[in-house]
Amino acid sequence: MLSMAGQAIAGDTSKVIEAAVHHEARLERDKARDGSRHPEAILNFFEVAPGQRVLDLFSGGGYYSELLARVVGEQGSVLVHNNQAYLPFAKEDLAERHYLERLPNAELIICEADELQLPDESLDRIFFILGFHDTYYQEPGWPAIDRERLLEQMFISLKPGGIVAIIDHDAAEGSDTSTAHELHRLAKRHAIDAMETAGFKLKGSLDVLENPEDKLTLSAFDEAVRGKTSRYVLKFVKP
Numbered sequence: 371m372l373s374m375a376g377q378a379i380a381g382d383t384s385k386v387i388e389a390a391v392h393h394e395a396r397l398e399r400d401k402a403r404d405g406s407r408h409p410e411a412i413l414n415f416f417e418v419a420p421g422q423r424v425l426d427l428f429s430g431g432g433y434y435s436e437l438l439a440r441v442v443g444e445q446g447s448v449l450v451h452n453n454q455a456y457l458p459f460a461k462e463d464l465a466e467r468h469y470l471e472r473l474p475n476a477e478l479i480i481c482e483a484d485e486l487q488l489p490d491e492s493l494d495r496i497f498f499i500l501g502f503h504d505t506y507y508q509e510p511g512w513p514a515i516d517r518e519r520l521l522e523q524m525f526i527s528l529k530p531g532g533i534v535a536i537i538d539h540d541a542a543e544g545s546d547t548s549t550a551h552e553l554h555r556l557a558k559r560h561a562i563d564a565m566e567t568a569g570f571k572l573k574g575s576l577d578v579l580e581n582p583e584d585k586l587t588l589s590a591f592d593e594a595v596r597g598k599t600s601r602y603v604l605k606f607v608k609p
Contacts, residue, residue, distance in 0.1 A: 386420055387413045390440035397466055400433050406597055408578045409437055415576050416535045416605060421445040422494035425527070427483065428501035430456055431463020438497065439473040449493075451479045451486070455512045484516040488527035496524055496534045500601075502561050503538055506550035521568035525608060534570060534606040536561055537579065539590040539599040554590040558602045570606035579603055 391410045418424065420443045426435045428451060435450045442448060450469065452460065457480070469476040479486070483505075505517040524534065541555035549555045562572055579601035588595050 383417075383419045384414055386443075387418065387441055390437050393440055395472065396436065397463075399463065399466070400436065403433060403597075406579075407433070409434075411576065411578050412535070412537070412603065413437060413441060415574075415603065416495060416497070416533055418442070418495060423447050423449075423492060424495040424497060425449045425451060425488070425493050425524075427451050427496060427498045427524075428453070428456060428504065429460075429497075430500075431460040432467045432469070433463070434497055434499055435469075435476060436467065436473060438495075439476045442475065444475060447475045447477060448473075449479055449488075450476050451481075451483070453482050453513070454480065482513060482515070484520040484523070486520070486523050486527075488523065490526050491529045493528050494532050496528060496532070498534065499537045500539065502536055502564075503550040503554060503556035505564075506547045506556065506560075507554075508551070517564065518568070521564065521570075525569050528608045530608055532608050533573070534565070534608075536565065536604040536606065537601055540580075540584075540586055540602050542586045553588065555586065555599070558604070561602070561604060565604075565606050569608070571609055573605045573607045575605065576603040 387410055418438060418441045420441065422442045423446060424438050424442060426438060426448055429435045432450060435448055439448045469478060505515045505520065508514040538561060539555040541549040541553060541557040543557060545557050547556065547560055566572065581598055581600040584595055584598065584600040586600060590599050
C-alpha cells in the first residue's frame with residue numbers, strides 16, 4: 371500500500387505522462403496510433419518517470435522514444451536504438467522525428483542489438499516493443515541476433531529494481547518459435563522463459579492490448595490484422 375507521499379509522487383508522474391501523450395508537438399501519425407496502443411496506460415504500467423535513463427531497443431520510427439523523452443524530461447535521457455536493417459522500415463517516421471531539434475535528451479544509437487556496450491547498472495527502464503520476436507528471426511538482410519548475449523547486456527546495464535517492458539504480437543498457445551519467422555509473432559510463454567532464464571523476474575502483465583478477435587494465425591503484417599493484433603504486455607524486473 372502506497373504512503374500518502376508515494377501516492378502524491380505517483381499522481382504527479384501520471385500527470386506528466388498525460389501531458390506527454392497530449393503534447394501539442396507530437397506528430398500527427400503518432401496521435402493516430404494512440405487508439406490502438408494506449409500509451410498512457412502503458413507508460414503508467416511500466417512506471418516511467420522524470421529523471422530516468424531509458425533504452426528504447428529497436429525503436430523503429432520512434433513512437434515510444436518521443437513519449438519517453440517527454441516523460442523523463444531534461445534531467446533524464448532516452449537511448450534511441452535501431453540496427454541498420456530497421457532503418458528502411460522506419461524511414462518515413464524518422465524523416466519527421468528530427469530528434470536533435472525536437473528532443474535533445476534523445477541519444478541515437480545505430481548498431482546490432484547484441485553489440486550494445488552500455489555501462490553497468492546505468493538504465494532505469496528498457497523498452498522492447500514489438501521486437502522480441504525478431505531475436506528468433508533470420509533471413510538475408512536481417513542479421514541473426516545472439517539472444518543470450520543481448521539479454522545478458524540488458525541485464526547488466528539495468529539497475530537493480532529496473533524494469534523491462536516487453537510488448538509483442540502473441541501467437542497461438544503451444545506454438546513453437548518458428549512463428550517468429552513465419553508470422554512475426556511469438557507466443558508469450560517463449561518471451562517469459564527467455565527473460566527468466568536471463569535472470570529477470572516477471573512482475574506483472576496488462577491486458578489492454580489483447581484482442582480476442584485476433585485468431586493468432588495470420589502474419590502480424592497481414593492487412594486483416596495489421597495494427598489490431600493481440601499483443602501481450604509483460605513487466606520484468608531485475609532483482
